[in-house]
Each structure stands twice: as structure tokens, then as C-alpha cells.
Amino acid sequence: MPASPPGLAPLDLQGLRYAYGRRAALDGVGFRVEPGRFTALLGPNGAGKSTLFALATGLLVPQAGRVLLHGHDLAAEPGKALAGLGVVFQQPTLDLDLTVAQNLRYFASLHGIGRTEAARRIEAELERVEMADRAGETVRRLNGGHRRRVEIARALLHRPSLLLLDEPTVGLDRKARLALIAHVRSLCRDRGLAVLWATHLIDEIDPAADRVVVLHRGRLLADCEAPELLAAAGASSVAEAFDSLTREEE
Numbered sequence: 186m187p188a189s190p191p192g193l194a195p196l197d198l199q200g201l202r203y204a205y206g207r208r209a210a211l212d213g214v215g216f217r218v219e220p221g222r223f224t225a226l227l228g229p230n231g232a233g234k235s236t237l238f239a240l241a242t243g244l245l246v247p248q249a250g251r252v253l254l255h256g257h258d259l260a261a262e263p264g265k266a267l268a269g270l271g272v273v274f275q276q277p278t279l280d281l282d283l284t285v286a287q288n289l290r291y292f293a294s295l296h297g298i299g300r301t302e303a304a305r306r307i308e309a310e311l312e313r314v315e316m317a318d319r320a321g322e323t324v325r326r327l328n329g330g331h332r333r334r335v336e337i338a339r340a341l342l343h344r345p346s347l348l349l350l351d352e353p354t355v356g357l358d359r360k361a362r363l364a365l366i367a368h369v370r371s372l373c374r375d376r377g378l379a380v381l382w383a384t385h386l387i388d389e390i391d392p393a394a395d396r397v398v399v400l401h402r403g404r405l406l407a408d409c410e411a412p413e414l415l416a417a418a419g420a421s422s423v424a425e426a427f428d429s430l431t432r433e434e435e
């Protein structure tokens with residue numbers, strides 16, 4: 186997997202502003218995601234998480250600020266900037282009528298990966314999410330958790346060093362949720378992947394190990410290590426720290 190040159194963060198968001206008409210969805214938001222780190226983007230519904238993902242992936246263009254991916258400005262060098270990026274959007278984007286393998290092959294061909302290499306990578310990534318034996322099944326037959334696992338396998342086929350996931354556990358039961366998070370954490374640990382995981386579910390944050398970015402009503406309320414967040418708020422849990430931060434804001 187391509188590593189970021191020293192000093193260049195996989196994701197560096199600077200002063201992002203975006204408004205839908207007159208309503209500001211993001212107002213001066215900036216933070217970095219470092220290699221090998223699980224960074225949780227925590228915010229309630231409407232905080233601006235999906236807008237931030239749309240800006241970071243080039244679906245929307247910021248009205249102020251910039252997006253740097255591995256040091257490449259997304260506006261100036263979109264090809265280079267996006268080459269090292271994998272994304273799992275909030276709405277699943279698999280074709281339900283194709284098999285798991287067909288979905289992945291299609292994605293690999295979009296990335297210019299040859300057939301033999303694609304087959305090798307598909308097998309390896311499906312193996313990693315324990316879905317290799319389901320490769321020939323149509324996606325429609327899979328449950329929500331398994332579909333999400335396939336989306337993660339797909340997002341990693343071109344070997345990105347940064348993975349963005351927008352509320353990937355929505356609709357999953359607790360067991361599937363925990364399994365998915367454990368898998369993504371292992372990708373950070375074992376492959377040095379930089380991860381930005383958007384969620385409104387506080388229990389998805391590891392209070393001892395994660396970096397936490399708190400977004401509320403389009404503004405950044407915190408960007409620090411989880412233990413620092415707790416210490417600064419004098420809180421004993423992330424939930425308490427979050428409540429105290431957002432109460433001050435309101």
C-alpha cells in the first residue's frame with residue numbers, strides 16, 4: 186500500500202466551508218487523519234458529517250478551504266489526490282443483482298487492475314473479511330453486515346492508504362457492528378491504514394486509543410486523543426465529554 190511521504194498526512198482538511206443555499210453545513214472545519222490511526226468523526230444527525238465526506242471525496246467543491254490527500258490538493262490534482270483513497274459511503278452502493286465477485290471485478294476494472302491481479306486481490310480481500318465462500322452469491326441474498334464487509338473489501342482493492350467510512354454500521358445489529366469495527370481497527374493496526382470513521386454512536390469510540398473529532402452544527406468542537414477529550418471535560422466517559430461540549434456550545 187502506498188505510504189504518505191513523511192510529514193504529509195493521508196488526509197488534511199483545511200478551513201472547509203460549505204453552505205446549502207444560506208444554511209452553512211460546515212463552517213471553517215479543519216483536521217488531519219494520520220497513518221495507522223482510527224479517527225472517529227463524532228457528530229449527531231445534521232452535524233455535517235456527510236457534507237464533509239462529500240467534500241473530502243470531491244463530490245462537492247468547498248466554498249472556502251481545501252482538501253489535501255497525501256499532500257495533493259484535490260482541486261488541483263484530483264487524479265493523484267484520489268488514487269490513495271478508499272470510501273464506504275453511508276448508502277450502500279453494491280449492485281444487488283450481481284454476485285459479490287462481479288461487483289468487485291467491476292470496481293477493479295474501473296481502477297485499471299488486470300484480470301489476474303484482480304482475481305488475486307479479490308480473493309485476498311474477501312478472505313480477510315471472511316466472505317471468500319460467498320463470492321459467487323448475488324448481493325441481494327446477503328444480510329446488511331455481510332454487504333458492508335463486501336463494501337470494505339471493495340474499497341481496499343486498489344490498495345488505498347486512507348479509508349473513509351460514513352456511518353457504515355447504520356442498520357446493523359450490535360454483533361455485526363462490533364465485528365465490523367474490530368475488522369477496521371485491525372486494518373489500522375496491521376496495515377497502517379489511516380481511517381476516518383463517521384458515527385453518531387458514542388459506543389463505537391475506544392476511549393483509550395482513538396483520535397476523536399467532534400462536529401456539531403457544522404463546527405469543530407474538538408480534535409484530540411480520546412483520553413485528552415475526557416480529561417479536558419473532566420468526564421469519565423466519551424458520552425459525558427460529548428454532552429458537556431455540546432451543552433457549552435448550545
Ligand SMILES: Nc1ncnc2c1ncn2[C@@H]1O[C@H](COP(=O)(O)OP(=O)(O)OP(=O)(O)O)[C@@H](O)[C@H]1O
Nearest residue numbers: 205208210228229230231232233234235236237385
Ligand atoms: N442537499 C441538501 N440540501 C439542503 N440542505 C442539506 C443538504 N444536505 C444536507 N443538508 C443540511 O446540511 C446540514 C448537514 O447535513 P449532513 O447530512 O452533512 O449531516 P450529517 O452529520 O451527515 O447528518 P446525518 O447523520 O443525518 O446524515 C443539515 O442541516 C442538513 O439538513
